[in-house]
Amino acid sequence: MKRARAWLDKQVQRFISRKFLAWGTATYLVLSNSLTSEDWVAVTLVYIGSQAMVDLASTWRHGK
16 A cells, blocks of 8 residues: 555656646746737646645645
8 A cells, every 4th residue: 555655646746746847838938928828827727726636635635
């Protein structure tokens, strides 16, 4: 069970890193006028929403 939990934790961390990279890329593209502000808002809402779900799952799992 510990092995499965370690693997799952690693996958979650990888997913979080990829989300942040996507958000950072979208921010860079908006600053360079390659992305509209509406698209940036959509990316940001997805990032914040998915991060909230990760935090909720973590709180539920660890009871903090």
